[in-house]
Amino acid sequence: MTLKLQSVTAGYRNRAVFNNLSLPEIPAGALVAVIGPNAVGKSTLLKSIAGLLPISGDMTFAGENLAALTSYQRTRRIGYLPQPLPQAIPLVAYETVFSACRSARGDWSREQTEQAIENVFDTLGIRQLALRRLSEMSGGQRQMVGLAQVLVRQTPLMLLDEPTSALDLHWQLNVLNAVRDATTEAKSVALVACHDLNLALRYCDQVLVLSPGGQAVLGAPEQVLTPELLAHTYGIEARIERCSQGQPIVLADRPLPASVR
Incomplete structure (x- = not known):
């Protein structure tokens, strides 16, 4: 399962953020850091791949045209964590993760769903939050629950927009370890937008550097940076x-x- 972008143009209304962006194939099992200065288009790129913005050009994953996927197919194949934190709603964390899992994994039995939720809460180290309401959590805790909603679905493509932004160093390392393990074990592809270059060097197989003017460079961290x-x-x-x-x-x-x- 590889991700490929060819001659992609994307943006907002009459303003294109990318023009004819093409990247080498990103192979299965790759954890890719998407880095670059503020407002360069990291979020725009992830939203475009997730199907939240209209594009021209070709985006394919595992040979499928991402733009042609139905809503249900996209839910099964793509796990997207937006930059804004999950809302401080009165539902408990377990309920929100259960709903996320069932939306993509309706073919799982209740026992399989519950086991997957148990596993992801343990992996992220947030079992103590399972029965807490999101309205009673800090921003960092809600961010961890949002990541649990993505990981529990076990999608082959994950798009994570600054998943460590509200976290202290301990939880940043916990998150990146969890994402790297999930990517390696399932041979999936994960794109993680971040600002910490040293975390990108330490944890990611490749970095995608977005520069002002729509330029992009993809490759091994030590070669690119x-x-x-x-x-x-x-x-x-x-x-x-x-x-x-x-x-x-x-x-x-x-x-x-x-x-x-």
């Missing part, structure tokens, strides 16, 4: 070095004047 690309994309002077355990890290030194970007 160069000082030159960081200067062009973010307007910073930065270095790629290695920590004591041999992991690559990005060290940002200073912002660059607009005249030298």
Whole structure:
């Protein structure tokens, strides 16, 4: 199951965010960080793949035209976590995750559904939230429940828009470990929009860097994240070095004047 974008144009009303965007095939089992500065189009890209925005061009997953999927087919194949946090509604977490699971997995028995929910709550470490109302939770806790709604459906394609934005470091690592494990075990594809370049380097197989002007580069993190690309994309002077355990890290030194970007 591979994801492929060919000559894709997408945007809002009369403003195109991407024009003729083409990417190499993203293979099964890949966890891809979608990175870039604010307002460059990370959310637009994920919404387009999820079928929430009209596009021109070709988007295929496992050989299927994503734009031609029915609503039910899309629910079965795509798990989408939007950037806004789940609403603080009076339903308890277990109910919301159960509903999400049944919407995509109506072929599962109740026992299978309940087991899947138990597994995802344990994997994310949020069992203590199962019977809590979302209206009584913090933003970070609601974000974890929103992620549980995606993971429990076990879709072959996951689109996660800043799933760690409201979380502290412990929960950020917990989330990325869970997503990476789910992607590897099921041979699915996951695109994760994020701002933390070092988390992208540590956890993701590939990075998709979106730059101002609609440019995009996809590849292995250590090959793509160069000082030159960081200067062009973010307007910073930065270095790629290695920590004591041999992991690559990005060290940002200073912002660059607009005249030298």
